[in-house]
Amino acid sequence: MTIQTAASFPSTEPILRTVGVKKVFGRGDTAVTALKNINLEIARGTMVALKGRSGSGKTTLLNLLAALDQPTEGQVFFNGLEISRLSEKRRSAWRRSQIGLVFQAYGLVPLMSAYENVEFGLRIAEADKKLNKERAERALEWVGMKPRMKHRPPELSGGEQQRVAIARAIAHEPVLLLADEPTAELDSRMGLQVIRVFRDLVERLGMTVVMTTHDPEIMEIVDHVIALEDGHIVIQPNP
């Protein structure tokens, strides 16, 4: 799969769309309905925050938008392509080339330096090899981690590791960035700097950002807020 830029898609189709999405974990007496009747559209080139109490379904929804998981019912579309029913192989190929992920579970490789982690991410994304060094260094600079790029994750603080993970997720300039609490480990100054980097990529490249957050300052900066309560949407964005 080749890397497509945001500009190569038709502008009318929302980048993400869900239709009647429901997600149930487990079966019988222990079944938990984490999401129900989720119908949303996210326009290309926007920044969207998912908010809601702990257990309201934010991470479950982000996992479905990233095709890391499949809905029990309903459909998830990315640029009109139904990603929710692709095979695991096609879903991972799609993820590698099209999106950037900042998820706790997608940790850094402890034996590699910060630079090597970001550069490795570019290789996985099958980006143009000639540009890897420049792109990795530039992404580390965006998040203020270039001076410490030779350090390995265990030598970095939690917030610094988070910034390296963010650099890795954005280095290939994905059309879509999905991030679970990307600023949770950062102090408010650094959190805002990271959000400014996202905003810049949105403005310059037409990237779309969907992130979960509890931070009221970030909710002020994004274009739309989607609020979840007990697995359903209570505030709809206007794409």
Ligand SMILES: Nc1ncnc2c1ncn2[C@@H]1O[C@H](COP(=O)(O)OP(=O)(O)OP(=O)(O)O)[C@@H](O)[C@H]1O
């Ligand atoms: N793998 C799973 N198996 C069973 N139940 C699950 C699973 N994943 C999530 N849940 C349940 O689904 C509901 C939504 O969880 P989710 O992690 O999406 O919430 P969240 O809004 O992201 O919460 P937090 O802010 O605490 O991360 C919760 O009741 C949770 O216990």
